[in-house]
Amino acid sequence: MSFPEFPGPLFTDLYELTMAAGYFDRQLDDTATFSLFVRSHPKRGYYVAAGLQEVVDALTRFHFSDEEIDWLQQTGRFNRDFLAHLSTLRFTGDVIAMAEGEIFFSDEPVLEVSAPLIQAQIVETYLINTVGVSSLLATKxxxxxxxxxxxxxxxxxxxxxxxxxxxxxxARSAYIAGFSATSNVLAGKIWGIPISGTMAHSFVTAFESETEAFEAYANLFPDSAVLLIDTYDTLQGARNAAIVGNSMKKKGKALLGVRLDSGDMVTLSRQVRRILDDAGLSDVKIFASSGFDEYALERLIAGGARIDAFGVGTRMGVSADAPYLDMIYKMVRVGKRDVRKVSEGKITLAGEKQVFRQHADDGGFLGDTIGMRGESLNGTTPLLRPVMEKGRPMGPMPTLEEIRSRFARNFERLDNCHKRLSNPEPYPVRVSDRLAALQERV
Amino acid sequence: MSFPEFPGPLFTDLYELTMAAGYFDRQLDDTATFSLFVRSHPKRGYYVAAGLQEVVDALTRFHFSDEEIDWLQQTGRFNRDFLAHLSTLRFTGDVIAMAEGEIFFSDEPVLEVSAPLIQAQIVETYLINTVGVSSLLATKxxxxxxxxxxxxxxxxxxxxxxxxxxxxxxARSAYIAGFSATSNVLAGKIWGIPISGTMAHSFVTAFESETEAFEAYANLFPDSAVLLIDTYDTLQGARNAAIVGNSMKKKGKALLGVRLDSGDMVTLSRQVRRILDDAGLSDVKIFASSGFDEYALERLIAGGARIDAFGVGTRMGVSADAPYLDMIYKMVRVGKRDVRKVSEGKITLAGEKQVFRQHADDGGFLGDTIGMRGESLNGTTPLLRPVMEKGRPMGPMPTLEEIRSRFARNFERLDNCHKRLSNPEPYPVRVSDRLAALQERV
Structure with missing residues (x-):
């Protein structure tokens, strides 16, 4: 299991380093706690935590190479003492976090870092980026x-x-969220995610005729052939696929499916279903892909499309309706002082925190309380668990299959009213009395 | 100069490999030409070409490692002969492309690959992804x-x-498009892009008082200090910055600027300007950043904001209003046969192509013609130039500074009516008579 390589500690905003130099100069390197959370998003009723494995891997390997230090020196921005400090820097902090596959809500910390201020500051950019994009895409x-x-x-x-x-x-985030497969071959190799794919229009056009292309493909992949039928005319394509399907039958094989990739999917899928059924091929599945996202899937199903499985591409892959999360990383405590930023309506909760979830008897989520780290709230489950201590991972991380199962269990327990694609009912999240009192004091 | 490492040939959709297996099985490996272009986008009047350097690097290094071949074999999907073919595969094709920094329009090929069909097919996913995201972000x-x-x-x-x-x-695409700097330190190291950054709210809150934080920073970075003034109260922050600015003056130094990061930017920037001017600090610049994109910049300037420079973040970095380009890669010729896909209103132009641009006497862009590769159209400049021949780069690629200059020159020559943020006037792009005639024949 490995991610694309950690780009190293220079994958950071310059100000993380200039601030670190400022802290170093004033010998401000007390332990600080930073909280990673999402402010509200108008189009999202919940978020799916992901990216923790990658973060733990990167923090474990975190260090500046000699070449990186030399380059920083050449910029002329940093003095020798600070660079000497950076050259020996390792991440020695503690991390508590929600497991990947947990469901979280606005303002709830998904991860908190407690580390010497300089370390905790420098990793900001990387943490926001990594947990942000992984969770963004898992949520979508x-x-x-x-x-x-x-x-x-x-x-x-x-x-x-x-x-x-x-x-x-x-590929990884979607698998966590319950996708059955990916077209990404490398994700199959690295993580063992099932891979899936058939043919593009170019394959069909590379042959003299559509039927010839279908036959060539079916002969080569007799157990997994899905034929793309919309290159020229979708209904004729379905008839050509039916001919190939029936000739496979005679050889004791079965055509797995056909794929629609354009046009009016409700009408076409029903017409294609009829062509296949009339040809005695009612086991042949109809796959469809065509710029889908969750809104399109909902509409197609409501409209009576006869589609057995969906390929979901671009709009999911960039979370097109919400291409970023307002994920932020704010200092909430430094030394023995709880701190917060209060400006222009953006309020951050000071203090080291915990998220407590209350479950119904059947497991259903009833509501969350953001409390102080040390609190214990009867009948609730704390969601932030220690994952690194003094810079070391605390035991093995869950496998991808375990993460996927965790998400599936959680998702069942979240009421459908919070899952509505538009205007979901807000999930109840409150602040504990003790945490509220702390805010008053700060 | 190096990009994040090429993820290798398994960074591809499975269907590229299953199609390749189909071609191999039928000994269909004639030279094929694929065309990379963007279909129309409702929110974009033009596109900026970028990503070519990365593509050429990757194609030059393209090969399957033994480990990758072993893994493909273990999937049980591919036969021994095909895998043996893959194991010796290199990219041996020709590439013609627009230089990075060219401006292009819908339907115009930005790149065409001519290579044995199997190679040309397998690189599809990577080419679309790389040129797509680089051009998307350069355009934004x-x-x-x-x-x-x-x-x-x-x-x-x-x-x-x-x-x-x-x-x-x-970072790279924005620099091409004329950004002056990036906060991304690694981009500074890899590409020499100027880096820029100051402090975050956490820096201010790490000190007992805002003034103390400002003084610490100004002492350490006396030549480049920009003070973030909105952590507590922006106007008080401006007054504190003015005190620090004047004490720097006494030491013969100068405060470079202050930064606004929240609130009503028009009002605040004017109030802050007055505070600084009244303190005798009219040289101190006002920087602003606050979820900006091009629409916000236009509004702020029209509204009379007194902002000297902008930090632009998330919305630009994900191209939030248009987070993907409908970039596609279509086979247009295979062997001696020109081909096209015609289905459901999506029409592709068959044949190997060239894009011809007509310039006014002052250099201004008058209009483009998509023609056949071999055509010559009087008084026009062909934009697609050979960049790889038989798998080898043809001479050195332009430097990043050259690309940036090329874009700046081009951008000046594009009339402002096409640059309007909303409802830009369509730029004239026609199809040559010969190319149109070819479509009739196909």
């Missing part, structure tokens, strides 16, 4: 899984993700 | 530069880009 994918209402959903987004790292992240 | 950045109307713009997006690759790409 969960919405698609919900909208598909039990039908399999496959990640087809690789070609249009925002770069290669996002392309890997979306 | 160009819009911000245009909206800033001559004021410097700095890339602050790193923390919220969709992953690390996008974080690197946005």
């Amino acid at each position: 994918a969960a919405r698609c899984v919900h909208a598909a209402a039990g039908r399999p959903v496959v990640d087809f987004s690789l070609r249009r993700t925002q770069g290669s790292h996002a392309g890997m992240t979306v | 950045a160009a819009r911000c530069v245009h909206a800033a109307a001559g004021r410097p713009v700095v890339d602050f997006s790193l923390r919220r880009t969709q992953g690390s690759h996008a974080g690197m790409t946005v």
Whole structure:
């Protein structure tokens, strides 16, 4: 299991380093706690935590190479003592975090770092970026899984993700959120995610005729052939696929499916279903892909489309309706002082925190309380668990399958009213009395 | 100069490999030409070409490692002969492309690959992804530069880009498009892009008082200090900054600027300007950053904000109003046969192409013609130039500074009516008579 390589400690905003130099100069290197959380998002009723494994890997490996220090020195911005300090820096802090696959809500910390101030500051950019994009995409994918209402959903987004790292992240995040497979071969190799794929229009056009292309493909992949039928004319394509399907039958094989990739999916899927059924091929599945997102899936299913599985691409892969989370990382305590930023209506909760979840007897989520780290609230489950201590991971991280199962369990327990694609009912999140009192004091 | 490492040939959709297996099985490996272009986008009047350097690097290094071949074999999907073929595969094709920094329009090929069909097919996913995200972000950045109307713009997006690759790409693409600097330290190291950054709210809150934080920072960075003044109260922050600015003056130094990061920017910037001017600090610049994009910059300037330079972050870094381009890669010729896909209103132009641009006497862009590769159209400049021949780069690629200059020259020549942020006037793009005639024949 490995991610695209950690780009190293220079993958950071310059101000993290200039601030660190400022702290170093004033010998301000007390332990500080920073809280990572999402402010509200108008289009999201919940978020899916992801990215923790990658963060723990990176923090474990965190150090400046000699070459990096030399380059920083050449910028002329930093003095020798500070650079000497950086050259020996390792991450020695503690991290508590929600496990990947947990569901969280606005203002709830998903992760808190407690480390010497300089370390905790320098990792800011990387933490926001990594947990941010992983959770963004897991959340978007969960919405698609919900909208598909039990039908399999496959990640087809690789070609249009925002770069290669996002392309890997979306495959992993979508799998966590319940996607059945990905088209991304490298994600199959690295993480064992099932891979899926058939043919593009170019394959069909590379042959003299559509039927010839179908036959060539079916002969080569007799157990997994899905034929793309919309290159020329979708209904004729369905008839050609039916001919190939029936000739496979005679050889004791079965055509797995056909794929629609354009046009009016409700009408076409029903017409294609009839063509296949009339040809005695009612086991042949209809796959569809065509710029789908969760809203399209919901509409298609409501409209009576006869689609057995969905390929979901670009709009999911970039979370097109909400392409970023307002994820922030704020200092909440330094030394023995709880701190907060209060300006222009953006309020941050001071102090080291815990998120407590209350469950119904059947496991359903009733509501959360953001409390102080040391509090214990009867009948609730704390969601932030220690994952690193003094810079070391605390035991093995869960496997991807475990994370996926955790999410599936959680998602069942979240009431559907919070999962509505538009105007979801707000999930109840309150602040504990003790944490509220602390805010008054700060 | 190096990009985040090429993730290798398994960074591809599975169907590229299953199609390749199909071609191999039928010995279909004639030279094929694929065309990379963007279908129309309702929110974009032009696109900025970027990503070519990265593509050429990757194609040059393209090969399957033994480990990758072993893994593909273990999937049980591919036969021995095909895998043996893959194991010796290198990219041996030709590439013609627009240089990075060219401006292009919907339907115009930005790149065409001519290579044995299997190679040309397998690289599809990578090409779309890489040229797609680089051009997407360069285009978004160009819009911000245009909206800033001559004021410097700095890339602050790193923390919220969709992953690390996008974080690197946005710094490079934005620099091409005319940004003056980036907060991304690694981009400074890899590409020599000027880096910029000051302090976050956490720096201010780490000190007992705002003034103490300002003094500490100004002492350490006497030549480049920009003080963040909105942690507690922006106007009081401006007064505190003025005190620090005047004490720097006495030491023969000068405060570079203050930064606003929240609130009503028009009102605040004017109030802060007055406080600084009244304190005799009219040389101190006002920087502002606060969830800006090109629309916000245009509004602020029109509203009379007294802002000298902008930090532009998240919305630019994910191209929030248009988070993907509908970039596609279509086979247009295979062997001696020109081909096209025609289905459901999506039409592709068959044949190997060239884009011809007509210039006015003063250099201004008058209009483009998409023609056949071999055509010559009087008084026009062909934009697609050979960059790889038989798998080898043809000479050195331009430097980043050259690319940036090329874009600046081009952008001046594009009429402002096409640069409007909303409802830009369509730029004239026609199809040549010969190319149109070819479509009739196909």
